[in-house]
Amino acid sequence: WPLTQEKLVAARAIIQRELDQGHLEPSLSPWNMPIFVILKKDKSKFRLLPDLREVNKRMRDMGALQPGLPLPAAIPRGWPVVVMDIKDCFFSIPLAPQDCEKFAFTVPAANLTEPAQRYQWKVLPQGMKNSPTICQRLVAQALQPIRDRHPGAVIIHYMDDLLLATATQQATDKLEKEVVDHLQQEGLYIQEAKTQRGSSVSYLGTQILPETVRPQPIKLDLEVRTLHDVQKLVGAIQWLRALVGIPTDLMTPLFELL
Structure with missing residues (x-):
């Protein structure tokens, strides 16, 4: 898709960051897909999103994540709650090497002053229809030992969003640390800046208070x-x-x- 000069500069900066982090690599793939460069919600940064509609048409569907969104209304009243977000879940999961070429895209030079550059994803790209399901299943597998050790705790998981609750603050704090440490061993990291604690937290479109759960506006x-x-x-x-x-x-x- 056509890119303005501002978006082209932003795309090149994002691509260099992802190259440095090992998420992208230069490509000679015959596959090629358009990209979007859009502002994030806070309007402070750009995001690069591949247009994978044609790739998705040729891909077998792994099915829905689960029958519906989990509802936190079953948390016992007064239980301390912590909400956590797994950082870059998709980018923590590598693609099979033989599949990387299917997720290639091209970035043109400004004013066509040099040949366009082609890159391909080495990790699950956003916009691939099976990325959410793969992320969900991988995180679920990583969490299963925690569930087995703490059958009395409330552990709610949806993709990269986690909610933990136990009967006491001390037990909740201990469970949080155990989850963080265990996920790190599985190559998954919690984004501390998004962790919520206290008497009011938000989770999957709801606001959780000590005595009630209500939808967010x-x-x-x-x-x-x-x-x-x-x-x-x-x-x-x-x-x-x-x-x-x-x-x-x-x-x-x-x-x-x-």
Whole structure:
């Protein structure tokens, strides 16, 4: 897709960072996909997103993550809660070497002053339809020993979002440390800046208080013009589905646009 000079500069900076971190590599692949460069929610940084619709059409579907979003309403009243986020979950999972070429993309030079550069992903790319399911299953496998050791704890897991709760603050703190240490051994790291503790935390579209759980306010932007607009709209509605019972057949027209 056409990129403005500002987005082209941002794309090159992102690509260099991902090359340095081992997530990308130069490519001679015959495959090629467009990319989007979009502003993050806080408008301070850009994100690079591959347009993988054609690749996804040729890929076997691994199925949904699970029947629906987990609901934290079953947490016993007054139990201390901690919410954690796994850092760069997709980028922590390597692609099979023979599959990397399928996730190649090209970045042109400004004013075509030199040949375009092609790169390919070495890790699960965002936008690949099976990336969420693979991430979900890998994290679930990593957490299973923790669940086995703490059958009385509440451990809720959805993709890269974790919630832990036990009967006492001391036990919750101990469980949190055990989870962090264990996940590191599995090559998964918690993003401390996003960890939530205290009497009010947010998790999967809900606000959890000591005595109640309630939905967070959600704003739906109905001005849909681009693929990214569709992704944002579907993402916002997904938080509501479990709470208000939106069936899949009503979501199908939006899913077909992704």
